[in-house]
Amino acid sequence: MGEVRRPTKNRGFYVRMRFLHSKNGRPQEKNFFYRYYKWVLWLSLSLYLFSSYFITKDNKPPSLDKTRVSSASRALYESTNASFLQQPISNPALLNNLKIFVYDLPPNYNTDWLSNERCSSHLFAAEVGIHRALLNSDVRTFDPYEADFFYVPVYVSCNFSTVNGFPAIGHARSLISSAVRLISSEYPFWNRTRGSDHVFVASHDYGACFHAMEDMAIADGIPVYLKKSIILQTFGVKYKHPCQDAENVLIPPYIPPDSVQTALENYPVNGRRDIFVFFRGKMEVHPKNVSGRFYSKRVRTEIWRKYNGDRRFYLRRHRFAGYQSEIARSVFCLCPLGWAPWSPRLVESVVLGCVPVIIANGIRLPFSSAVNWTEISLTVAEEDVEKLGPILEHVAATNLSTIQKNLWDPRNRRALMFNNQVQEGDATWQVLHALAQKLERSYSRGSGVSSQWASDT
Ligand SMILES: *[C@@H]1O[C@H](CO)[C@@H](O)[C@H](O)[C@H]1NC(C)=O
Ligand SMILES: *[C@@H]1O[C@H](CO)[C@@H](O)[C@H](O)[C@H]1NC(C)=O
Ligand SMILES: *[C@@H]1O[C@H](CO)[C@@H](O)[C@H](O)[C@H]1NC(C)=O
Ligand SMILES: *[C@@H]1O[C@H](CO)[C@@H](O)[C@H](O)[C@H]1NC(C)=O
Ligand SMILES: *[C@@H]1O[C@H](CO)[C@@H](O)[C@H](O)[C@H]1NC(C)=O
Ligand SMILES: *[C@@H]1O[C@H](CO)[C@@H](O)[C@H](O)[C@H]1NC(C)=O
Numbered sequence: 159m160g161e162v163r164r165p166t167k168n169r170g171f172y173v174r175m176r177f178l179h180s181k182n183g184r185p186q187e188k189n190f191f192y193r194y195y196k197w198v199l200w201l202s203l204s205l206y207l208f209s210s211y212f213i214t215k216d217n218k219p220p221s222l223d224k225t226r227v228s229s230a231s232r233a234l235y236e237s238t239n240a241s242f243l244q245q246p247i248s249n250p251a252l253l254n255n256l257k258i259f260v261y262d263l264p265p266n267y268n269t270d271w272l273s274n275e276r277c278s279s280h281l282f283a284a285e286v287g288i289h290r291a292l293l294n295s296d297v298r299t300f301d302p303y304e305a306d307f308f309y310v311p312v313y314v315s316c317n318f319s320t321v322n323g324f325p326a327i328g329h330a331r332s333l334i335s336s337a338v339r340l341i342s343s344e345y346p347f348w349n350r351t352r353g354s355d356h357v358f359v360a361s362h363d364y365g366a367c368f369h370a371m372e373d374m375a376i377a378d379g380i381p382v383y384l385k386k387s388i389i390l391q392t393f394g395v396k397y398k399h400p401c402q403d404a405e406n407v408l409i410p411p412y413i414p415p416d417s418v419q420t421a422l423e424n425y426p427v428n429g430r431r432d433i434f435v436f437f438r439g440k441m442e443v444h445p446k447n448v449s450g451r452f453y454s455k456r457v458r459t460e461i462w463r464k465y466n467g468d469r470r471f472y473l474r475r476h477r478f479a480g481y482q483s484e485i486a487r488s489v490f491c492l493c494p495l496g497w498a499p500w501s502p503r504l505v506e507s508v509v510l511g512c513v514p515v516i517i518a519n520g521i522r523l524p525f526s527s528a529v530n531w532t533e534i535s536l537t538v539a540e541e542d543v544e545k546l547g548p549i550l551e552h553v554a555a556t557n558l559s560t561i562q563k564n565l566w567d568p569r570n571r572r573a574l575m576f577n578n579q580v581q582e583g584d585a586t587w588q589v590l591h592a593l594a595q596k597l598e599r600s601y602s603r604g605s606g607v608s609s610q611w612a613s614d615t
Contacts, residue, residue, distance in 0.1 A: 252582075252591065252594075253297060253587075253590050253591060253594045254594035254595075254597055254598055256297045256306055256307070256590055256593060256594045256597065257297060257298075257299040257304050257305050257306050257307075258292060258297050258298055258299065258305060258306065258307045258308070258309055258357075258590075258593075259298075259299055259300075259301075259302040259305035259307070259308050259309070259347075260289070260292050260293060260298055260308075260309045260311060261308065261309065261310050261311065261337075261341055261345075263310070263311060263312065263337060263340065263341075264340075267311065267312045267313070267333065267336075267337050268286075268289065268311045268312060268313045271313045271316035271317075272286070272313075272316075274316060274318060276316070276318060277313060277315075277316035278290075279412075279414045280315070280325070280412070281361075281411045281412055281413070281502045282315035282325060282361040282362050282392075282411070282412065283315070283361075283412040283414075284359055284361040284390070284392070284409055284410075284411070284412045284576060284585075285311075285312070285313050285314065285315060285359040285361055286313055286316075286412075287412055287576035287577075287578070287585075287586070288309075288359055288390065288409075288576065288586050288589060289309070289311040289313075289359075290578050291576065291577060291578060291579060291580045291586040292309055292580075292586070294579060295579075295580040295586070295590075296580075297580075297590055302345065302347055305347075305355075306355065306593070306597050307355050307356070307357050307388070307593055307597075308341075308347055308348075308355055308356045308357065309356075309357045310334075310337055310338075310341065310356055310357065310358050312333055312334050312337045312358070314327055314329070314330035314333055314334065314360075314362075314368070315327060315330075315361060315362055317329055324370075325362065327362055327368050327369070327370070330368040331368055331378075331381055334358065334381070334383075334384070335381065335383055338353070338383050338384075341356075351386075352386050353383065353384070353386045353387045354386045354387060354388075354405075355388075356387045356388070357387065357388045357389075357390065357593070358384060358387055358388070358389055358390070359389075359390045359391075359409075360384075360389050360390070360391045360393075361390070361391065361392050361409065361411065361412070362392070362393075363375070363393060363497055363498040364376075364393050364401040364498060365380075365389060365391035365392070365393040365394075365401045365402060365406070366380040366381065366384050366389045366391065366401065366404060367379060367380055367400065367401040368381075370497055370498075371448065371449075371451070371497060372451065372497065372498070373449055373450070373451060375400075375401055376399075376400050376401065379400050379401075379403075380400070380401065380403060380404050384404060385403070385404050386404070386405075387404065387405070388404075388405045388406065388407065388593070388596070389404050389405070389406045389407075390406070390407050390409045390589060391406050391407075391408065391409065392408070392409055392410065392411050392498075392500050392524070393498055393499075393500060394406070394408040394499075394500070394521070394522030394523070394524070395499060395520045395521060395522055396520045396521070396522050397520055405596075407589055407592045407593070408522055408523070408524040408525070408526075409524055409525075409585065409588075409589060410504070410505045410524045410525070410574040410575075410585055411500065411501070411502040411504070411505055412502075412576055413502060413505050413506055413509065413574075413575065415575050415576075415577060417482060418482065418506070418509050418510065418575070420482075421482040421483050421485070421486045421510055422486070422509075422510065424483060424486070425483055425486035425487060425510070427486075427510065427511030427566045428511070428566060429486075430487075431487055431488055431489045431512070432487055433472045433484065433487050433488040433489065434470040434471070434472075434488070434489050434490065434550070434554075435465075435470055435471045435472065435488070435489070435490045435491075435492065435515075435546070435550060436472050436484055436485060436487075436488035436490070436491050436492065436512065437461065437471075437472075437473050437474070437491070437492040437494070438473075438474040438475075438476075438477075438478060438481050438484065439458070439475070439496075439501075439503075440453065440454075440458065440475065440496065441458040441459060441461065441462040441473065441475050442454075442458065442459055443459065443462065443463075444459075445459055453496065453497065454494055454495055454496055454497075455495065455540060457494045457495060457517055457540050457543055458494050458496075460543050460544060461473070461492065461494065461543055461546070462475070464543070464544050464546075464547075465546065465547065468547065470547065470550075471547075472484070472488070482506060482510060485503075485506050485507060485510045485512045486510040486511065486512070488512045489512065489513060489554070489558070490512065490513050490515050490536070490550050490553075491503060491506075491507040491512040491513065491514055491515065492515050492517065492546075493507060493514045493515060493516050493517065493518070494517040494518065494540075494543070495517065495518035495521075495540070499518035499519075499520070499521040500518070500521060504516070504523070505574045505575075507535075508529075508534065508535075508565065508570050508571065508574055509571045509574060509575065511562070511565060511566055513534070513535060513536060513553075513558070513561050513562065513565060514534075514535040514536070515535070515536045515537075515538055515546070515550070516531075516535055516536065516537045516538070517537075517538050517539075517540055517543060518540070519539060519540050524574070524588075525573050525574070525585075525588045525592075528569070528573045528583070528588050528591075529570050529573050529574065530564070533561070533564040534561060534564045534565040534570060535561075535565075536549075536550075536553060536561070569583060572584050573585060573588055
């Protein structure tokens with residue numbers, strides 16, 4: 159810990175230099191490079207992909223899985239365009255020359271949990287995705303004294319219940335408080351600002367309230383030691399709520415890029431869509447009264463009651479591993495609330511080109527400065543679900559193609575996906591961008607980063 163070492167800069171550099179050299183090399187070399195151009199390019203790219211694999215600190219054994227093959231072919235394709243190689247992977251000026259120090263915590267706080275493969279791929283895995291991307295990004299600094307922010311990598315969503323497979327987050331508070339004790343005793347930075355420049359991910363239902371049920375989440379509240387810090391969270395509403403009562407950046411739920419890539423290869427976004435309205439998920443016919451609350455506020459029950467059997471609606475109540483291809487075949491995808499207002503369907507719909515129909519009153523959506531949600535989705539009030547049929551028919555007859563054209567802009571897809579390596583405009587980049595803006599505001603106010611901004615816009 160506390161090791162002071164310069165970050166390895168942009169690893170695309172080697173490839174770029176090789177390539178530039180082959181263009182501007184001395185005359186006797188020019189012919190060599192010209193003749194073996196493809197071979198040199200292939201070798202450099204293999205080296206690049208190979209080395210980036212090993213620098214990525216993940217524990218998985220090397221395998222030629224689908225992602226790697228498709229990213230390799232994409233890299234090969236893009237590398238035929240010379241200007242791609244000359245472009246920096248990220249533009250530091252856009253990020254306000256942001257510098258982030260990533261604490262090197264003992265593995266029981268993070269990487270030990272990766273022994274369960276689901277830890278890095280389930281819907282709460284942004285805590286893993288952002289950490290991985292930061293570790294080998296240009297904004298990482300190994301010198302905490304020049305850091306603008308401090309990232310505390312604790313994976314709290316990977317203790318899967320042996321009963322139902324859901325993450326048990328009962329241990330989240332104690333694990334994080336133990337991490338805070340550790341960093342505040344071993345480093346001076348936490349005490350310096352009482353944690354206000356420290357960044358945590360809380361990617362489950364009710365953010366840093368660490369409980370899946372709203373009433374319990376509200377009763378527990380955000381732990382005192384996190385209240386001054388910056389929380390990257392999937393939960394957000396437009397009204398005052400105890401579970402967003404700390405400075406926060408709204409992030410999308412985690413969807414593994416390789417799963418989406420597979421669906422997109424089989425069903426391109428502008429392909430034929432033979433399902434008019436799609437929803438697959440829990441739809442209770444008789445929802446239980448759980449301490450005064452009903453699952454989905456009975457919205458899903460109402461959808462099932464009204465539209466089950468309607469030929470325009472493809473509604474399924476059971477899990478199915480191939481559901482992403484169903485989304486890719488659909489025109490409208492319902493995104494109703496569950497216990498929490500948000501769901502991974504929001505991201506999956508956008509990424510797979512199905513118009514999200516958001517049914518969750520007051521929901522706040524991620525990265526609203528990058529993704530113009532009003533242009534790419536529809537919002538239906540919870541109390542209007544029984545009119546879904548006529549509402550969607552009307553849109554199909556009027557502005558559907560406009561919405562789809564906006565939706566299919568690849569920038570939306572990019573903004574909502576986390577990659578192991580930060581890419582300009584992707585989800586981790588959007589987080590960095592939001593942090594950089596906080597920095598700008600705190601400079602312009604001539605004060606330190608404070609907790610007065612409780613929103614990401
Ligand atoms: C090369 O890439 C740049 C930026 O990615 C793009 O603007 C340009 O149109 C591409 N050129 C070709 C020939 O594809
Ligand atoms: C994981 O969750 C179980 C059940 O909630 C709990 O008993 C156990 O202590 C947790 N494990 C850790 C390492 O926190
Ligand atoms: C930070 O403050 C805590 C509580 O006041 C104290 O126990 C700890 O030693 C301090 N850390 C450092 C590095 O001084
Ligand atoms: C749900 O249960 C609570 C008690 O937990 C009760 O006060 C309330 O009336 C019930 N609501 C309905 C609609 O049954
Ligand atoms: C989103 O698009 C709408 C309609 O085109 C526009 O009025 C609004 O200003 C846009 N919002 C942002 C944040 O760009
Ligand atoms: C499309 O029309 C619906 C209502 O018919 C409206 O709510 C929505 O904002 C429109 N969207 C766009 C992008 O024009």
